[in-house]
Amino acid sequence: MSDKSERQGYWYGLESRKQIGAVDVLNALRDYRAAEAEMRRRTRASMGMGETDLVALRYLLEAERAGRDVGPKELAVRLGVTSASMTSLVDRLVRSGYVTREPHPTDRRALILRPTPGSDQEVRSTLGDMHARMMEAAETLSSEDSAVVVEFLRRMRKAIDGIAVS
Template structure:
C-alpha cells in the first residue's frame, strides 16, 4: 500500500493523472498505471475522489461568483482578504499580487474594480502615509457568508466526523498533493525519477 506522507519527495507521481497539461509528453507510461499492480487501483480511486471534489468545489465557487456578480479572480481576492483579517494580517497590493500571481497593473485594475463595486476598501498605511492596506468590506463578508456558509458548515461536519488519525492522514495527503501540484515541471520530473529509483 502507498503510505501517506507530507514529504513530496516520497510521494508517487500520480498527480499527472489529475493535473495533465498539453506540455506533458503523451507517452502512456508517463501518467497511466496498471490497475492490476498492488495498490494502484485503490490509489486511483483516491485520485478520482479528489478530482470529483475539485470539480464540485469549482462549481461552488462559480455559484458564489454568480451570486456576487464577480469573476473568479475577484472572489479569490476577497476570500484572501477575509482570511488575512481572520489571521490578524494586513494585506497590501503587492501581497495580493503575489498571492493571485498577477501583474501589478492587473492588481491595480482589480482593486479599482472591487473598490468601485463596494467589495473592498483601501486605507493608507499610517506608518509611512503611502502604502495601502486592503480590507474586505462588511458587504463582502455578508455576501460570502450568504453564498458559502451553508456549504462550509456541512464540510466542517464531514471533517469533524473523522477520527484524529483519519484527519491527520487527510492533512498529510492533501499537503503532499498541494506541494507537487505547485512544483515547477522540471522539479516535479526530478521528484518522479527519484521516487521510481
C-alpha cells in the first residue's frame, strides 16, 4: 500500500489484503472525484457561472437537442430549487447571454427557456478537451475491464443511493 493511501486512506480496518485493495480503490475514486470537482470549478470560473447555472444550461441544451421545450417550472423541479431561485438563475443566464426567454406557443402566461446559439458551442469548446481526454482514457480498457468498471460504479451508486440522511 502506498504512503498516500496510509495518510489519506479511509478509516476502516486494513486487516486483510482484500481490504487494502478496496481502500486503494476508494482512494482512487475519491481522487478522481476531487479532480473532477476542481475541473468543474475551473470551467464555471472560465464561463462566469455557478454550478447550478452550468447544470441548468446543460439540461436546456440536452432538451433542445431532443426537441423538447423547457419552462422555468420544469427546470426548477429538475434542479430542486425554489421558484424565486429559478427566477434569479434565469435572470443570470439571460444577462450573460446563454439563455433567452420566449413566449410559450400555446400558453400566453408561460415561458420557454432556450439556450442561445453560441452557448452550445461555448460549452462544447470549454468541456470538449476534458471529454476527449476522458474518452481516450476509457477507450484503453478492454471490453472485460469496461464491464467490471461499469458494474463497480453501478454498485457504488446503489450503495450511496441507499444511504438515508436524517
